[in-house]
Amino acid sequence: MLPLGLLAPGERAEVVELMLEKPSCQHCRCPGASPHSLCRLGDLGLRVGKTVEVLNASGAGALLVKVDEARIAMNRGVAMKIKVRRKA
């Protein structure tokens, strides 16, 4: 298992866990480490059990990942909170 943020472009992996820390977001109280980010993940279709593919990663910056038919741009901080298992 490793964080999604460490995958290289082109790699595919299965989402194992969204590392939900203690509730911190006041608006919707999503259990995200950074406000909203993790509750949004579910909205955008990224959930435990889904297969994700890293399309591009801009150095230390954001990642572009593909989940089902959607492409999601996420900051590396968010990507480091998503545990995944590499797929062949």
Add this chain to the structure above:
Amino acid sequence: MSLKIALIGQPNCGKSTIFNYFSGYKAMVSNFPGTTVKYTVSQVVFQGEEITCVDLPGVYSLTSTDPAELESRNYLLAGEADVILNVIDASTLGRSLELTLELMSLERPMVLALNMMDEADRKGIRIDAPKLSEMLGVPVVPTVAAAGRGLTELLETAVQAGHVGVRPVQVMFSRDIEEEIAELSDRLDPDQARELGLPWRFLLVKLLEDDPHLLAEVGRRHPGCLPIIRNHQKILAESHGRSPEIVISSERHALTVNIFEAVAKVTPSQKPTWRERLDWIATHKFWGYVLLLLVLTLFFQVVFRLGQTTENFLVGYLDQAQKLGGVWLGKDTLTYYLLVEGLFMGIFGGVAIVFPYLVPFLVGLALLEDSGYLPRVAFLMDNLMHLLGLHGKSIIPFILGYGCSVPAVISTRILESPRDRLVVSLLAVLIPCSARSVIIFALVAYALGPYWALGVYLFNLLVIGILGRISTMLLPEVSPGLLMEIPEYRKPTWHNVLRKSWYSLKDFIVVAWPILIAGSLVLSLLKFYGFDGHVNDALRPLTALLGLPLQVGTTLIFGIMRKELSLIMLNEALGTTNISAVLSHAQLLTFTIFVLFYVPCASTIAALSRELGWKQAGLAVVISLGLALVLGLLTRSFGALVF
């Protein structure tokens, strides 16, 4: 009472396109998630019946987070809509159905528009619409909004659904959740739902789901109920080992997966499409920036070349006409000042100087917006935004700012934190809007060349960057990470591009142009009676400081009304359209930089005080004025060194 149809869907599903088809062009259509932040209402007459259509901001779920989403949720929960028209992007059906399930629980007549069927086809997703309709208990209409396909049928179906009172099926969760709902239902009083105007079951589920707004509402009216609700939340949480909102949202997700698998077949194509290859380049950590630079350069070159050619052509005639007028009417008569310097130059100055740059600029911007390239730019710029301590999402107001500062300020509603909204609004109004771009093109690009204009834009970004850094130090806050959907590339439709450009151009014609003409008349009168001298004298400290000719003073005052006005006025104040003959390169640059940064225009100040309060708007005026002074001085010294 006319039938009220509310369009609701996830961001970028094509709601606005559908709404516009029904209502004429009213809402903004962009290939950028989250451009609708306010709801738009329109009256439509359909088959002899008056119908009210409402376009609501896109939401991912009814658990609202930012103010724009809250607006949609409040509208729906208030029970205003007779028919809920749920627009779905068929190419992301699985995910989109979650919102549908939530909407169904509002127990209102509902219709589902399966939009973007063309894109679903391309991605190899086949959807059995009749079966979906049967499973949900709501009519389903496949559409391709961009091509206008299926939309008449959609409206027909929606109207009918309203008359017949279609009821969606009730969404059933798994047994243990249903048990909790039943128990909570026994403990609470159904009147509570009636008081709030909500369906009973909807309220129960939302309370179990720990919805902060409804919980607060119920807690305010019936404080005694809170412990009971908390208790049931706890039971749910303990039996699943997860928080109650996650239990229920996972449940909803599981239901949608089942529905999706029952109605859709996916056969993805194996080889990468050109879109995927293009995306690889557009978001690449090196090639992405190269492409960005190419696109920007192309954009500037095209806008500038087109603008310059047209301007040269038109200004020649304008000058001749002015001279002719002088000969006919006599150069020092009041009629000459009023008719030629005031009216004529006001009317045709707009046409000859503003239009040539404004039109290609607006069309170009609309093309970029509709192609879907801008979200890729947001992706590339995320690093930069974080360096500034800003949310990745704040790129949207900045990008809109290149069109006009007013929508840019309004779009800060998509930001969750008030601090972000303040900082981003204050910074976004510094982005050169189309009016200021016209000034940059007509003065700097015209006299010094297009690369200098590009330089002005980059300098502007640099200044905003530095200010962003400073504001992060003054108002520290951890900015949440970027998380944004990147939409598909779409071939911009000429229809939409032209409509959108026309829409912005119309704003210039009906709002700015009359002001330009009136301003031009006022200035000609001031000049005739020699009052302009007093204004200029009063502004002498400013103009002297910046090393600009005295006559420029009045133009700066007029520029606060509309930024284009400074440009037109400049011609008039200096008495020529050939400005580079009168002003040195350094002066031109200083003038442009000063006008670029100083006091936002009147409409923007109004928008700022609406969104942030008049104190903050005042702050924006003071800060920008100070900033413009400092930068103007810097440019003056820079000019002295370089030219």
